[in-house]
Amino acid sequence: MRLIAVEQRFGPVETQIPVETRIGTRWIDVGWTRPRVGIEFDGAVKYTDLAAGDHDGVRRRERERHEAIEETGWHLERADWSDAEGDAAFVRRLRRAFVGRWRATAG
Secondary structure, three states, X not given: OHHHHHHOOOOOOEEEEEEEEOXXXXXXXXXXXXXXXXXXXXXXXOOOOOOOOOHHHHHHHHHHHHHHHHHOOOEEEEEOHXXXXXXXXXXXXXXXXXXXXXXXXOO
């Protein structure tokens, strides 16, 4: 995701950005602090909790985490391996995520 952001000239990108939420500190995989746009990468293992076997619980916790981060004013785009291969639709979604956000967060 970081490489795509650089190749597409989205500007300097940060990794592992801490965000204070109502459920504690959570980290965004890749993003831009000033416009509060982030990318969350869903790898092959993300929704598999083999030790607990609690697939629904993993999804529920991830949804709560995502919502808590967005409540702080962040916009998150989710990405997976197909997006990481340079999917044009993902790049368009990411570009749309930036629209109006620089002005809204400046100050």
